[in-house]
Structures are given as structure tokens and as C-alpha cells.
Amino acid sequence: MYWTRKHVLVCTASHCMQKGANNVAGRLRIELKRRGIDDAFMVNTCDSIELCDIGPNVVVYPEGHIYCGVQVADIPDIIASLQGGPPLERLLVSAEAPAERKREAAYRAALDASQDGVVPAEAFEALVAEHGFDEGWVAEQARRGFIGRKEVDGRPVITITSKARTRYRLTVAGSEATRSE
Numbered sequence: 001m002y003w004t005r006k007h008v009l010v011c012t013a014s015h016c017m018q019k020g021a022n023n024v025a026g027r028l029r030i031e032l033k034r035r036g037i038d039d040a041f042m043v044n045t046c047d048s049i050e051l052c053d054i055g056p057n058v059v060v061y062p063e064g065h066i067y068c069g070v071q072v073a074d075i076p077d078i079i080a081s082l083q084g085g086p087p088l089e090r091l092l093v094s095a096e097a098p099a100e101r102k103r104e105a106a107y108r109a110a111l112d113a114s115q116d117g118v119v120p121a122e123a124f125e126a127l128v129a130e131h132g133f134d135e136g137w138v139a140e141q142a143r144r145g146f147i148g149r150k151e152v153d154g155r156p157v158i159t160i161t162s163k164a165r166t167r168y169r170l171t172v173a174g175s176e177a178t179r180s181e
């Protein structure tokens, strides 16, 4: 590594791997080498950064930019950005990004309607639908560990996991969800 200009971390934990993170990391390394700039930009793989539903995720330091949903086709633009171009707005995610705030609002509404983070599955689906999220999104949230499914008294319920609460900085006080800054 020595004294590289930027450090790129590609999450290759299981959820991002399922969506092609290994190819992204491999091709990025190859492209940097092919262009003779691999001494300036270091690529490493890393464990989950807990944005598992929107991967594959890539973090660029020192800026701390997080790119989500990265595919091999994005690599030329990522390299252009590494070389001094602007950050890739279409892939950039942060706590304040509109898409992330939308997800946060859906979870906030669900937590508001929950009892200690548990809400009937039907109610959860109806609430998140009001924020524009469909059954496929709910299934993805379950697959990536942001919600759990179980039955209580024979009725399906959704549990909002600590992974979701931490990501959206939400805490439950009684039945009231708040954002902790």
C-alpha cells in the first residue's frame, strides 16, 4: 500500500457478495492496474457496513463517500471520481440522502405503530406502502436482517431489529419512536 492517495473498501460480506461485490472488487483492482494507477488507489475488501439491503457497497477514503448498488459497469465512473472527478451522485448514499430519509420515515412510522418494536405484519406492510415500499422491499428487508418475521398468538408479526434501529438512529420509548442525534 505505502502512501496511496485514496483507499477504497468494497464490502464482500454475504449480502453484498450475493449481488456481485466480488466481481466489483476484482474488476476495480484489474482496471486500476491496467491504467497504471494502482499505486495511487488501494482497494481492499471489508466486512459488512450494515447497509446490506442496498449493496454492493463501496466506501472511499479519505472522503468517506459511500456508494451503494455498485456494479461492474460503474467502475469507469468510480475511477474517474477517484482521479479527481466529482463524487457519483447516482450511487452516493448518506444518512441525509433522500432515499435513505424515505426508508427512515417508513421505519419511524412502523416503530410509532409498534409495541416495543413489534407490529402486525399486515399493519407494517400497509404503513411502509404509504411511503412507497412494496412487498418486494419488505422481503428484502427481511432477507438482509432489518426486520424479523414470527407469529404471536397465531398472527404474523414483524419485529424491527436493532440493525434497523441503529441505522436510522431510532429508539423506542414506550410506543413512541424518536430519532436520536
Ligand code: FES
Binding pocket: 011, 012, 013, 014, 015, 016, 017, 047, 048, 049, 050, 051, 052, 053, 055, 056, 057
Ligand atoms: S453485506 Fe455488505 S453492507 Fe452488509
